Every structure is written in structure tokens, then in C-alpha cells.
Amino acid sequence: MRRNRGEKYKANGTMTYTEDLGEDIQHMVRTTYSATGSSQFRSHPYTVQKSSVCKFFQTYYRKYGQPWVMGHTDFPIIPEEGICPLPKGTYYIKDMEFDESNLPDHAPRGLWKLDQIFEKNGKVVGGIAMYARVSDKI
Template identity: 60%
Template sequence: MDYNIVFERVEGRKGDEETLVENVLRFTRSGTDYLINGRLTYHDILGEDVTHEVTTAYSADGSSLFRLHPYTVQKSSLCEFYKTFYREYGQPWIKDHTDFPYIPEGGLCPLPKGSWYVKDMKLLNGTKVPLHAPRGLWKVEQKIERKGKVIGGLTIYARVSDLI
């Protein structure tokens, strides 16, 4: 079964004391596709002391009461995330839509300070949603930390419904 996904918004996450990872992104719609455009900025060099995690939650009735869902990327080194998951799944998808540094087979750590564009990157459509994904409003939160303090991240809100 296919689903309808409406990407509602993306919000940058501020740091607890300072924001070293800044996401200024927005969704646009082109026909039936959603595109993401904007900038990703690292205000400092990010090494092995920086961690990354992603949590997901959903609200069946679309309210602000979200239930945690087991789809997660557990906390790990940001460098390791780029070396493994990003390199295998993200980089082939995004490479033609950004000037973000290429991550070679051995990884790239520390990650350089800089600012990179994301232009017209096509997001998933409803054919890629797992069959058992609950319908409703989804919240996907990325948290990036250094020494136990949040230094940035983002939150994506998307509504999943049956394709009629």
C-alpha cells in the first residue's frame, strides 16, 4: 500500500549554550514531489567528541501529543555516522544537490567548519514508507551534542495518510 506524505515544515534546533550546527532549510513542492532547499553551517570543526542521534514520534490525531516510535538512529559519533550511514545512503542521494564535502571510504574526521547549500533535493514519496508506519503527524528530531550539550540539529514534521 502506498501512502501520502505531506512535509509540513523543518525547524533548526538551537544549542543549549551555543549553536555550532545550523540548519536553515525549507520545503517546496514541485508537482507531486517535495524538494528541500537551504543551507547547513558548521560554525566550528566537528571531531570525535560530537555525537548525533535521531528519534521519531507520531501523533495519530495530529495534536502535539507525540508517542515515541522505535525508528531511531542511536547516539553515536557524528564522524562515524558520516563514515557509515551517510556515506552509504545519504551521499548518493544528495551529492548532486549540495557542495557538502565528499566523504571518502575511510571517512572524514574532523568535519570542517563551513557553510554548504542544499538545492532542489527530492524527498521520499509515499512508496518508501514501511507498511506498518502509523498514520498521523510525524516528528523526526535530530540532536547533535558536544560534551553532553546540544549544539544543533533539526526537526522535521510530516503528515502520513493512506493514498486515496
């Protein structure tokens, strides 16, 4: 994340998938938060239950994630019918601004951690951790 004076925070990063992601890869998202901003994270019910990675990208990502990253990534655009398998490769996110209007008013303030977890044959084979701070506007 970075921010220039007077601008919103912007996300930048890369992710590498070393193999095609098909129906044999399971995906889930766990969310935890820390009201004090320390490393004492507590589980939160905002999660995405385990499902095939193809189903995740066709449903949750397409509806909630894809609109945020459009124009800021080279990740494949997921059509309504989905893409399966997702092709291996290195993808980027560049200068993506977060639209805080999408956050519910009742979202707890503090430091949030979102863990994307990928499993194959019941074993964790990869993941992505993202952190974000939720606070009241000043």
C-alpha cells in the same frame, strides 16, 4: 518544503556548522510521530543511537542520506573510509525530492518529527528538526 503543481514535494534549506565536527561531537537522531497531525508527538523506535558524528556520517548518512541528497547539496561526499573531522561551514540542500519507495509499508501514517541532536562534553550544542507527513497515496 515546496511543491509546484503536479510535482513532488522538494526540500530546501541550509545548515551551518560553526566548528569542525570531530570525534568529540556526539550525534543521535530521535523520531517521534503524531497520528492526528497535532503537536502531541509520541516516541517511535526508528532512532539512531548516540555515537560520534564521524561514525554517524561514515555509516548511516553515507548509506541512507547521501544517496537522497546527491546533486542537491554542497555537503561533502563521504567516502567509504569517512571524513573526520567534517569541515565547519554553511551547506545547502536545494530541490531534493523524497523517494517514498524507501519508506517501509508499515510506517505509521501521520506527522513525523526527526530531531538530530549534537552534543559536546555531555551538553547539547546544536540540532536540526525535520518534519514530514506520511500518508497513503490518493
